[in-house]
Amino acid sequence: MTTNIEKIFPIYSVEQDLLVSKFGDVSLVYELKMPQIYSLDKEAMDQINSIVDKMIRSLPAGTVLQKQDYFFVTSLKDPIADGTNILSRSDNTFYFEKPILTHQCYLIFTKDAKNKVSIANSKSKYEKYLQGLTSFISDVDTSVSFLSKEEYFSASRLDTDEIIDLVGKYFSLSLNGGNKLKDIFLDRQLQVANNVGEVYALTSNNDLPVTVDSAIRNKEYSTQRTDFFVPYIQSLCLGLECNHIYNQIIYVEKSEDIFKSIKTKMNNFKSLSMLSKENELYYSNMEDLVEEAIAKELKFIKQHLNIIIWEDNKEQLEKSKNILENTFREMDISPYHIKYSIQDIYLNSSPGAAVSIPEEYKFIGFSEQIPSLMNFESYYESFKDGVLLCDRKNEAPIRLDLWDEPVQRGHIVNRNRLIFGPSGTGKSFLINHIASQYYEQGHHIVMIDIGNSYKKLCNLVGGQYYTYDVDDPMEFNPFYVHGEIDIDKKEFLVSLVLFLWKGESPFTKEEKQIITLYLDAYYANLKLHKNIFPKLSTFYEFVMENRVEYNEEKYFDKLSFDLSVRDFYDGKYRHILNSEQPVDLLQERFIVFEMDNIKDHPVLFPLITMLSIDVVMGKIRQLKGIKKSIFIDECWKPISKGEMAEFIRYMYKTVRKHYGEVAIATQDIEDIIDTAAGPAMINNTDTMLLLSHKKKMASKDKLATHLSFNEADLEKLFSTDKREVFVKVGNVSNVYKVSVSEERYACYSSNANENQFIFDRYAKHKNMKLALNEFITHNKKR
Known part of the structure; x- marks a missing residue:
């Protein structure tokens, strides 16, 4: 009833x-x-x-x-996404009515009224x-x-x-x-x-x-x-x-009250032990319990x-x-x-x-x-903003805030990231996923890449896609500065001039100091001579025509400087550093610099990478209160050789001061630790994202030594499988699944055949949204 x-x-x-x-x-x-x-x-x-x-x-x-x-x-x-574009809407469709297990925990302290x-x-x-x-x-x-x-x-x-x-x-x-x-x-x-x-x-x-x-x-x-x-x-x-x-x-x-009740029960079972083995067993168990409590001073x-x-x-x-x-x-x-x-x-x-x-x-x-x-764990914590991932238990969607929340909680002091993804584990897929959502949430995104991994996403959001063409080179002017030159910009120009002069060869402290003095004198001279336009050629002329230190030739080989830098003054590279119409990317929210055409060029590859980053830094310094993300996928290698650690430090320091992040991606930890800039990159990075390392067990000790991973971190990392990512934010780490809608998969995939189909449709329609939808329809029919 x-x-x-x-x-x-x-x-x-x-x-x-x-x-x-x-x-x-x-x-x-x-x-x-x-x-x-x-x-x-x-x-x-x-x-x-x-x-x-x-x-x-x-x-x-x-x-x-x-x-x-x-x-x-x-x-x-x-809905789990607010955006109106195809990818945000696809998230809501993908997860709609997905069954999940929720969890809440309560502690109830009751005073017994007796x-x-x-x-x-x-x-x-x-x-x-x-x-x-x-x-x-x-x-x-x-x-x-x-x-x-x-x-x-x-x-x-x-x-x-x-x-x-x-x-x-x-x-x-x-x-x-x-x-x-x-x-x-x-x-x-x-x-x-x-x-x-x-x-x-x-x-x-x-x-x-x-x-x-x-x-x-x-x-x-x-x-x-x-x-x-x-x-x-x-x-x-x-x-x-x-x-x-x-x-x-x-x-x-009170333990003595419980102890009395135990003694009473023990006596009862002892007196009944002759009647059954079960009573004898109960007596024996309780006797062991009491002895252990007395020996270890335990609380009943x-x-x-x-x-x-x-x-x-x-x-x-x-x-x-x-x-x-x-x-x-x-x-x-x-x-x-x-x-x-x-x-x-x-x-x-x-x-x-x-x-x-x-x-x-x-x-x-x-x-x-x-x-x-007792249970002392719960489901993954989800935030309002952040990267849309899934828990690895039942693939429930969660947002992982890697931006504001960790800083507010004191887990990190910078937002920079290192992303490690061995070949075939989905590194570019993950970066696409992070970048697309950050764009949807209002970030300004800059990608510096080798391999056209982000072309579909850039086309979809209407971003700017720059591919370096040797026959029609991109033109920059890092010497053109809005207002007064600040110390960060000057550090970059010192690194740039030393690279043009020395390449990967070492330089002395005296040579670096003299280049710094020439830059100071050059910008002071520009204030006096308004008719001189700041660019590499006028700086070169200033160096060749002036002295900044008595007896400077003892430390500064001007002939060596002349022979090395002349190509950028009036030689084969003269167009690269002398633009009188500097690139203005201030209002562009999604920018990709694609370096695939020059990835094997010993001069152009590192130079264009540095110049692209400098253009971005100018944007970062001017945009106040807006989140800015720079993703450098493999392209960091040319700027990390020799003494380029200074440039890395400049980049990290500037980004941190202006509400931004640098996310550097590579396949193996050896790519980082085997470079001069490696320590600077690791020391200035509080967030690590690593894809499956099950086939990289040999790197276990290096990860522990160089990334300060403890045994618990390593256990989690090596438990990851395909489409899972280990994330460590400060000292807090866990593993998440990367599970996405068909639309996001089509946009992120690096499969050659799939991309050929999508770009063929894009060439036909000039519309990436239609191209992705046709690919999804085609896949369903198959």
Whole structure:
């Protein structure tokens, strides 16, 4: 028969941000934010267990700590992208109605009223009891503050309305519970409105394996050289992909009181041990428990654990039930399937009612051990802005903010990135994905590339695509400066002139200083002679006609300078550095400099790369308060040779000061550490993105040494597979999936045959959107 919930409802009132049961038990409720799934290593899990043990020990006797983890299967309805272009709209279509598992966690601290006389009809008893809560509230606040001080957790106390929402969530078994109670059927099976469910409980130490560790090795993500650990309890929490609530209830009592009850039980079992082996075994187990407690000075607690699962139809419930029972078997857990006492367990497992769980369903343990049976990880945190990725568990979409959030939280001091993607792992695919979304979110994007990897995206967004043609060379003028020359620009010009003169050959400090003096004198002279236009040729003439230091020829070989730089003055490269119409890219939001045609040229490749970056730097200095991203895919190599580390430092420093980032991409870490500029690049980069390195296990030690990856980072990195990316932001790391819509795939793909089809259609329509759509249609027909 159907039970009217109002008659058996265990809650008396919710007011003053307190939850009060009908027996006068008063609860404070907190929402707990926990680490992301797969982000913890074994050491961190052990540390969390120790922290939670200390928190439990700090609670006053008579406290019931109830931790509730809610997992709801739901489907995405709301749009996840705001943009109106083809790629943003495709995200919303791709993820619409995708089933995902949500998670919320709550800590409920209950003061046991001891006097189990109902106060529902006695207002005076209720008000008198509330007056004595000051000390309890203070003790709980202290314990929660201790927990929140740790890097793993943040806790926020729920107000009256939020507590009512939580109670509604529990008693409706729905994510948006509301405050209207539903009828419940409680006869050997749980039924709440249209939902049907089952309850399983752990009520004895005999339900558990002999030993329970905080972490277990995950075979799927481990390798021969790395062990990937997950929490022991994960399979029952984030690993159980059905609607469920995991109740973890701890009863903090005086150890001597629990010890007395143990001695009583021991005596009973000892006297009955002659009657059965089972009683003898119980006596032996309890004797071992007491001896261990005395030897290790452990704190006794009572505990109760249960899992409630439900679905909206019996067929699906049977499937979920089988999954859960198989999970129990794999974990070597033998739970009690609650049938006849389902009303006692379900009602008293509600928020704030756990004091009334019957004694026969509680069992004795140690505060040091119970955290291993508690869940302390959650799903990936998603932000409003950032890169749209997926969690690796069920591919739910999340936005990873690599820009503002890490700076505000103190994880990083710069936004620069290094991106490592061994051949075939999808490096250009990932960069396309990041750049396209940043463009959609208002960034100014500059790509410097070899290989035409970003041509489709550039055409799609109507950006500027510059390809260097030897017969029709691009023209620059790095000497033309708006207003006063600043120190950053001067550092670049020093690097540029030294490159034109020395190439990759070393130079002396004196030579660098003299070039600096010539630049200072040149710009001072321009102020006096307004008819001289700033460009390489007039600077060259100034150097050849003047002196800046007495006896400078001792350190400065002007003939060598003349012979090296003359080609850029009136020789074969004269057009490159003498433009009187400087490139103005200030308002262009997507720019690609493609260097494929000159990638093997020893002079033009590094020079044009440097000049392209300088044009971008001018843009960066002028744009205030706008996010600016520079992606350098492989092209950084020519500017990192010899003494070009100074240029790298100049670039990083300038970008950081003007709300920008430099993202340098390459295949292997050796490409970075084997260059003179390598240390400068690594020291100025707080964010690392690495694609699958399973075939690069030999680089494990180098990654540890040069990128400061700890063992936990390496375990995560080498667990990555295709279309997964390891991301480390400061000291925080995790792995994400790169899962995209058909439209994004078509735009990012580097497959030669696919690109040939798309560019043929683009040549026909002169419209990249149509070309991508035709490719998708063609693929579907195939």
